[in-house]
Amino acid sequence: MGWRTRISRLLSLTLLATLMARALAENALHMPQANCEMQSLGGPSWRSGTIGKVSCKCDGGEGRKMSVRRQGTIESTDSYNGTVVHVDANPANEWERRYECLLDGVIQSHVCVRVYALLNLKDFVCRDVVYYLRCTFSRMENGNFENKTHYQLAMGRAKPIDCRKSEDERSRGKVECSVPIDPNSRAPEWRDFRLIMSDDLGNQSKVLRLTQAEMEVLEWPRGKHNMIQTPNQTCLEWNGPFIYPNRTFELNVQFRHSKLPNLSRNLTVSQMRAVSVFDQVCFGNPPEGNQLFYVSLSRRLHGSPWSERYPEFELTTNASLPARPPRFLANGFSHDRAKRELKVYWLPLDELEFNGAEQTYVASTRYGTKVATTQGSMLAIFTDWDDTQPATVSVWSSNVVGRSLESSQLEVPRLSDIRDRRIYLESYNKTSSRLSWQGPEELGNFTGYIVYWCKLSSKVHDACDDSSSIETTYARETAYNFSGIQGVIRMAVAANYSDGLTTGMRWWSGDSEVPEKPKILRYVEGTIALLVLGSLVLAIQKLRQMADIRVELPVMSEEPTANPLGDVRLFYPANVPPEKFYGTVRKTVTFAEEEPTRWPEIELQEVPRPQPVPQADAYVTNQYVSMSAIGAPCGDGYIKPPPVR
Ligand SMILES: *[C@@H]1O[C@H](CO)[C@@H](O)[C@H](O)[C@H]1NC(C)=O
Numbered sequence: 164m165g166w167r168t169r170i171s172r173l174l175s176l177t178l179l180a181t182l183m184a185r186a187l188a189e190n191a192l193h194m195p196q197a198n199c200e201m202q203s204l205g206g207p208s209w210r211s212g213t214i215g216k217v218s219c220k221c222d223g224g225e226g227r228k229m230s231v232r233r234q235g236t237i238e239s240t241d242s243y244n245g246t247v248v249h250v251d252a253n254p255a256n257e258w259e260r261r262y263e264c265l266l267d268g269v270i271q272s273h274v275c276v277r278v279y280a281l282l283n284l285k286d287f288v289c290r291d292v293v294y295y296l297r298c299t300f301s302r303m304e305n306g307n308f309e310n311k312t313h314y315q316l317a318m319g320r321a322k323p324i325d326c327r328k329s330e331d332e333r334s335r336g337k338v339e340c341s342v343p344i345d346p347n348s349r350a351p352e353w354r355d356f357r358l359i360m361s362d363d364l365g366n367q368s369k370v371l372r373l374t375q376a377e378m379e380v381l382e383w384p385r386g387k388h389n390m391i392q393t394p395n396q397t398c399l400e401w402n403g404p405f406i407y408p409n410r411t412f413e414l415n416v417q418f419r420h421s422k423l424p425n426l427s428r429n430l431t432v433s434q435m436r437a438v439s440v441f442d443q444v445c446f447g448n449p450p451e452g453n454q455l456f457y458v459s460l461s462r463r464l465h466g467s468p469w470s471e472r473y474p475e476f477e478l479t480t481n482a483s484l485p486a487r488p489p490r491f492l493a494n495g496f497s498h499d500r501a502k503r504e505l506k507v508y509w510l511p512l513d514e515l516e517f518n519g520a521e522q523t524y525v526a527s528t529r530y531g532t533k534v535a536t537t538q539g540s541m542l543a544i545f546t547d548w549d550d551t552q553p554a555t556v557s558v559w560s561s562n563v564v565g566r567s568l569e570s571s572q573l574e575v576p577r578l579s580d581i582r583d584r585r586i587y588l589e590s591y592n593k594t595s596s597r598l599s600w601q602g603p604e605e606l607g608n609f610t611g612y613i614v615y616w617c618k619l620s621s622k623v624h625d626a627c628d629d630s631s632s633i634e635t636t637y638a639r640e641t642a643y644n645f646s647g648i649q650g651v652i653r654m655a656v657a658a659n660y661s662d663g664l665t666t667g668m669r670w671w672s673g674d675s676e677v678p679e680k681p682k683i684l685r686y687v688e689g690t691i692a693l694l695v696l697g698s699l700v701l702a703i704q705k706l707r708q709m710a711d712i713r714v715e716l717p718v719m720s721e722e723p724t725a726n727p728l729g730d731v732r733l734f735y736p737a738n739v740p741p742e743k744f745y746g747t748v749r750k751t752v753t754f755a756e757e758e759p760t761r762w763p764e765i766e767l768q769e770v771p772r773p774q775p776v777p778q779a780d781a782y783v784t785n786q787y788v789s790m791s792a793i794g795a796p797c798g799d800g801y802i803k804p805p806p807v808r
């Protein structure tokens with residue numbers, strides 16, 4: 164390589180270096196070094212509830228975009244004249260609140276402030292606990308300030324006492340101040356308090372007034388309760404005295420039924436306790452026996468706030484006698500004369516009305532002379548029934564405890580005497596869903612028909628399944644149109660008389676009950692028919708001879724449908740005053756043996772129980788704030804001087 168070449172390379176390198184240096188110098192002229200100063204106006208510590216301001220000033224910032232924003236947020240205040248002031252109204256209390264200053268989007272500087280809590284009482288309450296008043300409230304500062312914040316409470320003109328962190332689990336996390344009082348002197352109607360909150364930034368205080376009634380809130384004893392359950396009432400008892408002896412208090416009891424929300428109850432009872440070493444509350448049990456309830460309690464002295472609710476506990480009511488007997492259906496019996504059988508029908512009890520397990524019914528005639536066999540939940544059968552005697556049938560509901568105190572009565576008349584009140588089921592037209600029958604002969608005192616039906620039934624024609632209730636309606640005509648009712652399976656009809664003498668229900672068996680007419684009558688009828696037919700034939704022949712007219716003869720009469728009951732089923736008297744079905748019920752003396760029947764448990768959804776609404780007592784803020792200089796947060800530990808102009 165020659166020297167020329169070397170020189171020319173050197174020259175070009177020098178030229179390049181010169182050009183670059185010039186270019187850099189020019190660039191430096193257009194981009195002066197940024198020197199931003201950030202500052203918190205009003206000191207490095209703020210008080211929540213006031214307005215906080217920070218400013219940023221950059222040398223040479225004029226004409227360029229300057230922003231101030233709080234760390235972690237996107238909102239910023241922008242300016243183009245070299246100074247920007249950012250304002251935060253009511254900053255939340257915070258250990259280190261950091262603001263950043265940006266020039267053309269690049270962070271240049273930052274400042275940190277400490278925001279102290281504002282005295283803002285929301286839930287200040289005091290409880291009179293004999294030797295002192297226990298006042299609690301939620302602390303206002305955040306956890307980082309806890310060691311720097313102190314609370315004191317002064318009652319009246321007395322020296323303030325120090326408050327501390329509550330150790331009671333029911334006021335966990337709260338501040339508690341125990342102000343001693345003299346238990347022997349009469350409590351004033353109200354008391355004035357002054358709460359002082361001190362932190363590095365100064366003291367704040369608030370004056371409060373509470374009435375004695377507001378402070379007399381009954382609290383629940385800490386220990387486990389002892390439950391004393393009798394059939395009538397339940398008592399909860401705790402070791403430890405009741406602190407307001409001989410004063411009336413109200414006890415609110417909420418019963419939540421385990422399955423049926425409409426059996427849940429809410430009641431308030433008054434009670435009073437004399438001096439005792441036990442604290443005790445008592446309440447009456449719900450009337451439904453053998454049921455699981457969840458109970459929650461709350462109590463208060465007159466004029467005072469309610470206590471907290473005592474944690475829910477279970478209460479299974481003792482099984483008791485069934486609430487009532489079943490009710491007989493109107494005219495609720497049917498008689499089979501051939502079998503000498505009488506069946507009685509009633510409306511069963513609701514499962515809950517049984518108040519106990521082993522739910523059955525017991526039916527017997529008066530004085531227990533005849534005992535029926537119950538079948539299912541709505542009928543009983545008396546065998547060998549004497550229809551020449553009237554009788555009163557009684558029915559009870561029964562459970563593991565015993566029979567219902569009362570019974571329902573059904574008067575069965577002397578059936579053999581009132582045959583002319585019987586009706587005969589005639590036919591059921593499946594196409595038109597129409598049941599028709601022949602009305603009774605006796606029309607004196609007759610008021611109409613009662614029609615019965617149900618939608619579920621096992622094979623028996625005169626009974627319904629336990630799960631299917633028997634429904635009734637009235638009819639004036641000798642037919643009833645079931646086409647409006649879906650799925651009717653069993654039907655019965657009874658003639659109703661105002662004097663109560665009824666022959667009971669007739670169940671549709673599938674065959675006509677209409678009796679064949681006596682033989683002699685049919686013979687006479689047949690003879691007359693033959694004679695008429697004969698004269699008709701003669702007349703027709705005569706007519707045909709006169710004018711060749713064709714006439715078709717009508718088919719005379721079909722063989723009458725065989726009636727399996729035939730003439731055996733005659734007319735029976737009846738005597739059933741219907742007010743007896745639902746009216747006065749009598750206690751009976753004799754009891755009959757009965758076979759227990761098992762009942763399916765009712766399955767129902769549980770309903771979520773309502774949540775208690777938290778109580779929040781708001782006190783108006785009335786604060787006295789004084790400020791003092793504090794070391795700045797944000798690590799560097801010293802206050803930055805104001806920016807140089
Ligand atoms: C700069 O502009 C802000 C508004 O963006 C204004 O409040 C402030 O007074 C101005 N400062 C100067 C020094 O002009």
Ligand SMILES: *[C@@H]1O[C@H](CO)[C@@H](O)[C@H](O)[C@H]1NC(C)=O
Pocket residue numbers: 306307308309310
């Ligand atoms: C407060 O002080 C306690 C003990 O003096 C200490 O254990 C705790 O960490 C401190 N809390 C804070 C937030 O400084």
Ligand SMILES: *[C@@H]1O[C@H](CO)[C@@H](O)[C@H](O)[C@H]1NC(C)=O
Pocket residue numbers: 315323359361365366789
């Ligand atoms: C703040 O209150 C405390 C306690 O009541 C008291 O000792 C202290 O002097 C008060 N400080 C100021 C600045 O008022």
Ligand SMILES: *[C@@H]1O[C@H](CO)[C@@H](O)[C@H](O)[C@H]1NC(C)=O
Pocket residue numbers: 393394395
């Ligand atoms: C239960 O209450 C009834 C009436 O309320 C009363 O007659 C009966 O004696 C009470 N039984 C018990 C054991 O308290």
Ligand SMILES: *[C@@H]1O[C@H](CO)[C@@H](O)[C@H](O)[C@H]1NC(C)=O
Pocket residue numbers: 423425426
């Ligand atoms: C309670 O509800 C059940 C079913 O939800 C109902 O059968 C019953 O009639 C209701 N009882 C009352 C007293 O409302």
Ligand SMILES: *[C@@H]1O[C@H](CO)[C@@H](O)[C@H](O)[C@H]1NC(C)=O
Pocket residue numbers: 417429430431773
């Ligand atoms: C119970 O009754 C009280 C008033 O007697 C009422 O304040 C409360 O809300 C009721 N609770 C429920 C769950 O209905």
Ligand SMILES: *[C@@H]1O[C@H](CO)[C@@H](O)[C@H](O)[C@H]1NC(C)=O
Pocket residue numbers: 408409437438
């Ligand atoms: C409470 O009442 C009982 C009897 O009613 C009486 O013996 C007792 O002295 C009373 N106690 C108080 C503290 O009034």
Ligand SMILES: *[C@@H]1O[C@H](CO)[C@@H](O)[C@H](O)[C@H]1NC(C)=O
Pocket residue numbers: 392393394479480481
């Ligand atoms: C009632 O029930 C409770 C608890 O189930 C039982 O301890 C108590 O003996 C029962 N009382 C009667 C009279 O059956």
Ligand SMILES: *[C@@H]1O[C@H](CO)[C@@H](O)[C@H](O)[C@H]1NC(C)=O
Pocket residue numbers: 592593594595
């Ligand atoms: C049943 O009713 C339908 C419609 O009303 C009718 O057409 C039919 O003839 C009736 N059947 C009998 C056997 O009466």
Ligand SMILES: *[C@@H]1O[C@H](CO)[C@@H](O)[C@H](O)[C@H]1NC(C)=O
Pocket residue numbers: 607608661662
């Ligand atoms: C109708 O009832 C009345 C009393 O209720 C009775 O005296 C009368 O004999 C009855 N009439 C007939 C036709 O049964």
Ligand SMILES: *[C@@H]1O[C@H](CO)[C@@H](O)[C@H](O)[C@H]1NC(C)=O
Pocket residue numbers: 595597644645646647
């Ligand atoms: C029965 O009632 C239905 C309406 O419910 C009607 O359409 C029908 O014609 C009635 N049938 C007879 C035979 O009356």
Ligand SMILES: *[C@@H]1O[C@H](CO)[C@@H](O)[C@H](O)[C@H]1NC(C)=O
Pocket residue numbers: 610611612613637659660661662663739740741
């Ligand atoms: C049935 O007869 C009773 C009197 O025995 C009367 O009170 C009732 O109203 C009658 N019912 C009908 C539907 O006629």
